[in-house]
Amino acid sequence: MPAFRTAHASDPDWRQAAARALAALGKAPAAADCDRLGIVYATPSFGEHLPELLALLRERSGVAHWSGGIGHGVCADATEYSDESALALMVVELPRGSFRIFSGRNPAPALEGGDDRDGGPAAAALVHADPDTPELAELIADMAARTTDGFQFGAIVGTGGEPYTQVADDALSGGLSGVVFGSGVSLLSRIAQGCAPLAGEHRVSGCEAQFIQGLDGRPALDVLLDDLEVDPELRYSLDGEAILRALPAERLRGGLLVALAGEGPRRIGFDDSLVRNVVGIDPRNRLLAISGTPREGDRAVFCTRDADAARRDLVRICTELRSEFEDAGTRPRGALYHACVGRGENLFGVRGAELAIIRHNLGEIPIVGIYAGGEIARDRIHGYTGVLTLFM
Structure with a gap:
């Protein structure tokens, strides 16, 4: 079974959507030298059910650690969902001890004096942030400073009114949560403007x-x-x-x-x-x-x-990424895409246009993503952008 697997489904009933997505995802034990990480993104109608959804995902998939959040829309592989109840899942196999889930309840390791589980400081961070958090921009800048090179990516999650906006091994809201990665996880990332x-x-x-x-x-x-x-x-x-x-x-x-x-x-x-x-x-x-x-x-x-400018810039970052990994003699195993709610169908006129551009330029790699009210790249919160991150 591949090391990166994705699944997605749409249904007004969160149980039905989860059941269909889990059936498509399949279940298999991790390789002997790997740990598994689950990524889950869901639309607002599933927000109140995040605790039950997380419990079901953990039980049916056998994956213990999950991170994610609520967005205005979600996407997976070639499919974009907006204005409907849907979820997108990805299961990732990474070197044992190379990542750690963090939240306000379980703070991320500090750069000085706080090592991640593979014995080094955090090399990168996937961050999901609650928009109602005070001094959010300062917190995101501080989180970037906790990584070795400010390598941070993610999104502002929640759309307003949901009791839960984030998943970080628990359903929660407020502050920052996500995943810190050690040096054993190789990532490439670029930001496309629109x-x-x-x-x-x-x-x-x-x-x-x-x-x-x-x-x-x-x-x-x-x-x-x-x-x-x-x-x-x-x-x-x-x-x-x-x-x-x-x-x-x-x-x-x-x-x-x-x-x-x-x-x-x-x-x-x-x-x-x-x-x-x-x-x-x-x-x-x-x-x-x-x-x-x-x-x-x-x-x-x-x-x-401008849709044409957005299309050109997305092609540009795909070209840059492809050149970088081909020069290194590697290929991406999977990807995360964090994009502005104003992009997707709202900008390009058809659903899945961005995903089609990515897959055309980088190949049909497993990808999941979220359409959000703000995108995180390095130490700043962006708007109108798409942040594409590859697992190598």
Whole structure:
């Protein structure tokens, strides 16, 4: 039986969905030198049943350790589920002692003085985070610092209102949970953005809290209106409603966003950027409000969600990953995909489009994933992205 197995099912009754998925998953003992890890992602209607679901998975599969969570949608292999009750499962065989489940009840090993079970510090972490957790961004950055190279990937789980949002050997909610991996687990990961630039790059020259005050030494609103080629007669207007009416609706069908990246050389596309919504303008003070916290010196590009750009960037990361593992003479055994709820069918127009791109470029590897309200890559929370991680 293969070391990485996946299964998925959809049914309004969680018991029926679990039974069908477990039947497809099969049951077999782990290899003598391996431990097994189960990954489970489910849609919101199964949230209240996570304790019973976990007990059933453990009993029927024989897999003791499970990690996962609730998402707006789930996916497995070539199938994407949204707006329906579904779950996706993966069972992974890894070298004995090479991973550990963590949560608030069972904290992750610290980098200094806390070794994982294979005798070294955590090399990487799969993280599931509750969106209602205070100071979440700081906790995620701290968790990344507990790994040897900041290698962290995962998603913000839960959609609001579920009594349980996470699985970490128990059903729970709040804080962070997931899996830390030792150096015996080889992983590759990339992040795909889903935006197209509207104009060129700028530098944040003034900011405070969630406000961008200046770009390239000019008022931020003036720079935005120049980039969007708004009628010159309205570019310096104090009438906010008139300015909003003058924005090019066709160019902004995918919304108005800004991609922010720290100082340093620009990388390909937006893969090093945090993409945030532009949520307001202040015509009198000529500033912009965004759904994030800019920093002076950040590189900034106004952009919009775009299916063609998202498709190209997903192909790009698949090409990079393929080149890396082929150069090393290896092949992926399985994959996890953590994507924004705004992607999938919502962006590409058809279900399974992203999975088809991944499978076309990397082969028909076992894959499960979740469509979430935020994606975790290294020490940051992203939006509108897809984080693809390969087990080698």
